[in-house]
Every structure is written in C-alpha cells, then in structure tokens.
Amino acid sequence: MAPEDGGTGRRGRGRPAGSRSGTPETRDRILAAAREEFSARGYDKTSIRSIAKSAGVDSSLVHHYFGAKEQIFAASIELSFEPAFGVPDVLAAGPEGVGERLARFFVAIWENPVSRAPMLAILRSAVTNDTAAAVLRGIVLRRLLERVASELKVPEPRLRAELAGAQMIGIAMMRYVIRIEPLASADMEEVVALVAPTLQRYLTDPGPVTG
Structure with missing residues (x-):
C-alpha cells in the first residue's frame, strides 16, 4: 500500500504524527473509537469527524476503512453484539432445557457491565433513529434469528425465533433501558425462572404459537 504522504514526505492534512494506515491496528483503533463514540453520544450525535478525532486519525482514513457512518455503525454493532451471537450454540445443545439455557x-x-454498556447504547440509537434501527435489524436477522430458526424442529421456525427474540429484547428494554420496577431490581435467577417456560414453548412446542 502507498505511504500516507503519497511519496511527498508530508503527512496527510490533519493526520497526526505517528498515525499509521494500512495496518490492522489502525482499523481496530478506529473501530474501538467508533464503539465508544456511539456508546457515549448515540447514532445521531456521532460523526465521522468525532470518531476520527477520538482515534487520532484523519477522517479520510475512517472513510477508507469503513465508508459512511452507517457502515461503521454496523461494524460497531457486530463488535458489541458478539457475545449474543453465541445463541445458536446454546440451541445446538438440544431441546431439553433450552428455554432456561x-x-x-x-x-x-x-448483567455484565462490560457487554451491557455498548448494547444499551445501540438499543437506544435504534429506538430513536430509523437508519440505526435498519442496520441493527439487518444484523440481528442475519447473524442471529436466521441461525436460530435453522436449529428449530418445529412449525414456523422463523416466527418462533422472532418471538423468542422479542421476549428477550423486551426484557432488556424494561429491565436495563427504561428500568421499570420491580423487573429492574428483580433477582436474575427469578427472571430466568419466569421467562424460561415461555422461551421453551416458543422453541420446542410443536403446537400453535399462540393460544
């Protein structure tokens, strides 16, 4: 890859000394900065310029790696939601007790503050911004719901996967975003015990989804 100065011996305009392009470390630094910016400011108030400033690079380098703000937001979601993408592995262990698992x-x-903070920020952004909601919807569908549906051995697997997802996202909104009592302060084990039978029915009961 060509050097940043284009062979002139000068750095690109606005790019601080020591900034490197063409390295995985630079891309990772930009992505980490984007995640922090979206978490702190939300989608609407975050800009390519603010991400670049936080990462210590020029805005053009952010565009080089990620394109528009929508695309770097998508990359941030992929990073922030990575723990949740293990759900299909939970299902693969078999139908017995899958609701509780x-x-x-x-x-x-x-419950983990490290994984909760960026996920909270993304949910808030999706609630208030149509573009953010569309990006989140596409990633959750592609990375999560379609894979969950493929593991189910019941009628209407896609609908059941979406209902299970709606159940858990609803709990996340009520417990961690809006913080409505008594759910917000309920014991984790109590929440699991109350929700598990509903998830079990959605994912394994061959009967009608409703009723």
Missing part, C-alpha cells in the same frame, strides 16, 4: 445466557450478557 437461553434465558440464562441472555440475561448474563446484560
């Missing part, structure tokens, strides 16, 4: 897996992710 899934509830415990999901709640444990949200």
